Amino acid sequence: MIRAEGVTKIFGSAPETALPLLEAGKGKSEIQAETGQVVGVHDVSFSVEPGEVFVIMGLSGSGKSTLIRCINRLFEPTAGHIFFQHPDEGEIDITGLSDERLRMLRKHHMSMVFQNFALFPHRSVLDNVAYGLEVQGKARDERHRHAQEMLEMVGLGDWGKAYPSELSGGMQQRVGLARGLATDASVLLMDEPFSALDPLIKVNMQQELKKIQQQLGRTILFITHDLDEAMRIGDHIAIMEEGKIIQLGTPEEILVNPRTEYVARFVEHADPTG
Template structure:
């Protein structure tokens, strides 16, 4: 496990230990404030994050999400609990040890970009390496590689004032990547961007993650953003993690009434995968089968269409009863002239929203080797979505 947070508390005010003790006895945020004049920011939060995982922490304003992420790198000092990165409990590190860990292992991307206006893109990206004492030539090379990764090649000598908001955020991301940090903390990183640029940056982050495989903690108040980016999501309320799970788990099995209200108007198709609405392709046919064999199989199974697969179960195409019947009338003994090879295929992990524009059903569900796993009919798509509840549409 790359990152482990265990029983973490943050209390603001004098004698914060009193707040921790009260919280452990079950006292809530408002009661602790009323009785002790202490603000409970993080209340007994525990979670783990694996390498290459994107964990999204979300909640409404005041839920504790930004306080939590700042406790992870001790920009805010935790009151109690532990934060381990690669097995190192950062709450036990000296100032010098913490500074070294931040430089080498943890990068942070802020909402307001936090760029130096007097530095070029290249020099902004080099900054962390410069602080680390990396030689000039080496840090220039590492910065250039990071700039290329975020798609800003050619902009190295421009200053931030010449860049759009989305481009400035790319610079911030490149700076974090250039340091070689394994863990990226992104606090409302895209919330200041226009909606279109925001969606583009979300897509860019997912594409970048596929290439570099970092451990990313992403803070947001936007549920759609959380559903799109998160491998898992933590929903915060009053400093507590009220539910931790995959987007699908949170949408289909909310832990309590608060989470249920939080997600009640979400389009379920944004997280539902094809594997949840497909039916196993039990009945198939093979190129060696003649038209009469296929008609017999269709009659026995009550089907009007069959997928055609090879001996290795790789998809070849589809046959329909009308065309097979015509082949029999023509005296044909093979399926060669009636196989429709223009079958639409999807992967089981694809989002079901990709199915809505499709006009031609059934759709074949295949793996990366083109082996047939199942089929999706229009009826099974709609009934599968209905089984999971929520709203759906063609957005």
């Protein structure tokens, strides 16, 4: 469904000056000191199968949020390719799409759920959920009907006429999830969507996501800094450090066989019963 090959993202006015230094094996801090360029992601490759939850995790500054924004080209990759299995066209290279085709991809095939909910305060809950369908040009009755179905799915069927300010943080995040689901996009990108929630609400949302995933079978790329969360919801987990993926595997593989000291420190405190 999604395949990344050698994706690199360098921030700065002259990113090409950093590429040979990366190839020479220099680290992020050295490259920034020498060139003033900031390495966000370096030579990342992975593939995501249809219908799986693929979790990208790491600490702040590891490159995980930069990477997910390269997937839908909110950030333009400096190097590498990102491929998407289009339902009508077969495998396409997202990095080579025109602006118009990229907009169509985002409208119909790739939704995003943000950490800060990003709800429109002046729109009702129902109209927030229906926003992506409005962008797609769907008729008002059709988008409201489908948005209501998504609200029912996330347990907010009676809240369509309310406004975001009337909802708790957990409820607002459910609205954000419903909005991401409403467009029927085959890929859902989720950037630390539950990190601002209280621990109990966070676990409830993780369980809700797993239940919805079983019903709808969407392909999900999920960003987190919480290994317990990754273990709880992920079919595969990619752990990032310094802009690189340092281990990729199933939750069980990572728990039983951490390949680096960095991963071992995460696993040491993980909850294996997740």
